[in-house]
Amino acid sequence: MSAAPVGTREIGRHAVRAELARVAFNRFCLTGFDQVTFADLAEAAGVSRSTFLRYFGTKEDVVLFVFDPVGDVIADALEADRANEDDWGRLRDALESAVTFLVRDVQELVTILGLIDQTPALCARLREKQTEWRPEIVARLRETASSADGSPVIADVRVAAALECLWIVLGQWSASGGQEDLGELLDAAFAAFSTPARGQTDAVSS
Amino acid sequence: MSAAPVGTREIGRHAVRAELARVAFNRFCLTGFDQVTFADLAEAAGVSRSTFLRYFGTKEDVVLFVFDPVGDVIADALEADRANEDDWGRLRDALESAVTFLVRDVQELVTILGLIDQTPALCARLREKQTEWRPEIVARLRETASSADGSPVIADVRVAAALECLWIVLGQWSASGGQEDLGELLDAAFAAFSTPARGQTDAVSS
DNA sequence: TCGCGACTGACACTGAGTATCAGGTTAGGA
DNA sequence: TCCTAACCTGATACTCAGTGTCAGTCGCGA
Numbered sequence: 020m021s022a023a024p025v026g027t028r029e030i031g032r033h034a035v036r037a038e039l040a041r042v043a044f045n046r047f048c049l050t051g052f053d054q055v056t057f058a059d060l061a062e063a064a065g066v067s068r069s070t071f072l073r074y075f076g077t078k079e080d081v082v083l084f085v086f087d088p089v090g091d092v093i094a095d096a097l098e099a100d101r102a103n104e105d106d107w108g109r110l111r112d113a114l115e116s117a118v119t120f121l122v123r124d125v126q127e128l129v130t131i132l133g134l135i136d137q138t139p140a141l142c143a144r145l146r147e148k149q150t151e152w153r154p155e156i157v158a159r160l161r162e163t164a165s166s167a168d169g170s171p172v173i174a175d176v177r178v179a180a181a182l183e184c185l186w187i188v189l190g191q192w193s194a195s196g197g198q199e200d201l202g203e204l205l206d207a208a209f210a211a212f213s214t215p216a217r218g219q220t221d222a223v224s225s
Numbered sequence: 226m227s228a229a230p231v232g233t234r235e236i237g238r239h240a241v242r243a244e245l246a247r248v249a250f251n252r253f254c255l256t257g258f259d260q261v262t263f264a265d266l267a268e269a270a271g272v273s274r275s276t277f278l279r280y281f282g283t284k285e286d287v288v289l290f291v292f293d294p295v296g297d298v299i300a301d302a303l304e305a306d307r308a309n310e311d312d313w314g315r316l317r318d319a320l321e322s323a324v325t326f327l328v329r330d331v332q333e334l335v336t337i338l339g340l341i342d343q344t345p346a347l348c349a350r351l352r353e354k355q356t357e358w359r360p361e362i363v364a365r366l367r368e369t370a371s372s373a374d375g376s377p378v379i380a381d382v383r384v385a386a387a388l389e390c391l392w393i394v395l396g397q398w399s400a401s402g403g404q405e406d407l408g409e410l411l412d413a414a415f416a417a418f419s420t421p422a423r424g425q426t427d428a429v430s431s
Numbered sequence: 432t433c434g435c436g437a438c439t440g441a442c443a444c445t446g447a448g449t450a451t452c453a454g455g456t457t458a459g460g461a
Numbered sequence: 462t463c464c465t466a467a468c469c470t471g472a473t474a475c476t477c478a479g480t481g482t483c484a485g486t487c488g489c490g491a
Contacts, residue, residue, distance in 0.1 A: 027458075028468075056446060067471045072448070142356065143349040150348065169416050175393050176417035180386035187381050210375050211382035212418055233488090234437070262477060273440045278479070 036074050036084075039064050043081045048130060052082070052138040079144040082134065085121075086145065090152030092120045097159040106160060106174075110181040111209050113156075117185060118201045125197040132193035149182050156182075184208040242280050242290075245270050249287045254336060258288070258344040285350040288340065291327075292351065296358030298326045303365040312366060312380075316387040317415050319362075323391060324407045331403040338399035355388050362388075390414040 042064045046055045057078065061068040075081045096116035103109045122128055135141040157178045161171075188204045248270045252261045263284065267274040281287045302322035309315045328334055341347040363384045367377075394410045 032469095057448090058446085069471055069473090070469080073469085076448085078447075139353060143353045146352045146356070147345060147349045150352070169420055170413040172393060172397065172410075172414050173417040173420065176386070176390055176414050179389035179393060180382070180417070183385035183389060184382055187378060187385060191378065204378075207376040208378050208382050211379040211386070214375055214379065238438095263479090264477085275440055275442090276438080279438085282479085284478075 032074075039066070039071060039074055040081055040084070044131075044134075047082065047134055052078070052134065052141060077144075079141055082131065082141055083145055083148065085131070086148060089117050089120065090148070090155060093117050093152065094155045094159045097156065098162075101163055104163065106177050107181075107209055107212050109160065110177060111205055114181060114185050114188075114205055115202060118189070118205075121189075122197075122201070129193045129197045132189055136190065136193070145186075149186075153178055153182065180212070184211075238280075245272070245277060245280055246287055246290070250337075250340075253288065253340055258284070258340060258347060283350075285347055288337065288347055289351055289354065291337070292354060295323050295326065296354070296361060299323050299358065300361045300365045303362065304368075307369055310369065312383050313387075313415055313418050315366065316383060317411055320387060320391050320394075320411055321408060324395070324411075327395075328403075328407070335399045335403045338395055342396065342399070351392075355392075359384055359388065386418070390417075 039060075043055075043060045046060060046063055050059075055078075057068050057071055060081070061071040064071065075084070093113045093116065096113040097109055100109050100112055103112070135145060153175070157174050160174045160178055184205065188201065188208050191204055192199055192201055245266075249261075249266045252266060252269055256265075263274050263277055266287070267277040270277065281290070299319045299322065302319035303315055306315050306318055309318070341351060359381070363380050366380045366384055390411065394407065394414050397410055398405055398407055
């Protein structure tokens with residue numbers, strides 16, 4: 020999914036990138052994202068500033084490149100779940116795939132999310148990525164036969180809402196230090212769409 | 226709401242700011258946001274670069290400062306609509322207040338939204354503002370007595386989802402050149418939350 | 432008329448991000 | 462084994478956003 024490296028050159032590049040990110044990440048956590056410059060990072064990693072810049076287009080990418088595959092993960096999970104006919108159910112399961120992909124090392128992810136949370140520039144860039152994923156995901160959600168249940172925006176809205184759930188849930192989870200169960204948190208969040216909205220009993224208002 | 230200017234000094238400052246933004250906006254539309262530098266803007270407006278920078282902290286703010294009051298507009302509308310007990314209904318109406326506030330000059334708003342849409346930096350910054358609004362709005366939504374319908378995240382999720390609707394709807398509206406009716410577009414978007422999600426008949430899946 | 436506070440332009444500075452270039456290294460075919 | 466083309470690196474120079482400082486100016490009330 021993340022363009023599996025093929026060829027020795029690509030493998031090397033991939034490894035260097037990971038190492039640079041590792042070193043940089045420690046610096047960020049130690050000093051704060053904004054206080055660290057590319058010059059610092061390059062020195063800490065033992066390469067020139069030019070080289071560092073060649074591996075990561077922006078400082079944000081040094082932290083956020085791990086999220087790059089998430090869009091495809093969600094889209095693929097949606098693809099593999101055509102059977103399910105309930106939009107919310109499919110989206111919830113796709114998000115579960117996404118968090119499963121992200122949670123390799125609990126402690127590391129918690130730290131990353133913490134860093135992102137307290138760095139506006141990182142939040143912004145991450146949301147930007149999220150927006151880039153949306154069209155692809157919407158297309159997959161629509162692929163199932165019957166999208167005749169109203170206006171075409173509905174898929175857009177549902178995907179956007181689901182992606183918001185992803186960050187809300189990850190925020191909660193990271194605030195708990197990675198203790199809480201992500202599946203349950205997803206269920207709790209998605210309840211916002213299935214629980215009647217107070218006072219709404221049978222007929223839906225609109 | 227937008228800190229109504231009081232005192233001659235404040236009035237003057239406000240007026241200058243508006244004028245600078247007007248001049249800059251023309252430049253942006255003409256040449257593209259990224260191609261225009263602060264030096265260009267300052268020259269076009271007949272002030273020094275320093276002065277221009279003093280009125281707008283960042284280039285993004287030159288375009289986006291008009292959206293600053295939206296968060297409060299939504300929060301206030303929610304406040305004034307305590308009677309309604311349906312979360313989605315309240316949010317929909319609050320969003321209607323927001324678009325009403327934004328749509329003073331149709332042509333101008335369409336142009337701004339177009340500029341934002343094709344400038345990643347502007348999208349990112351706008352989403353950042355949106356995130357800043359959320360806590361306040363969530364607090365207002367929760368204020369009504371019975372928030373006992375499940376986990377506390379539900380309000381978060383609903384507000385986030387509603388705000389996504391806002392941009393989706395504005396995007397649609399601006400793509401139609403401001404022709405379509407914003408109220409109807411909002412209804413269509415919110416249908417994503419009330420229409421059964423395909424195959425979901427009576428019992429809600431979770 | 433004086434003085435205070437705010438506004439302005441000029442200047443210097445840091446740091447992100449882009450572009451170019453020369454020299455070294457490596458992969459992969461002959 | 463050798464050769465070449467592609468690639469990687471570090472150095473350097475550049476543009477521009479954004480911050481900070483400073484001295485001169487202007488409006489306004491005392």
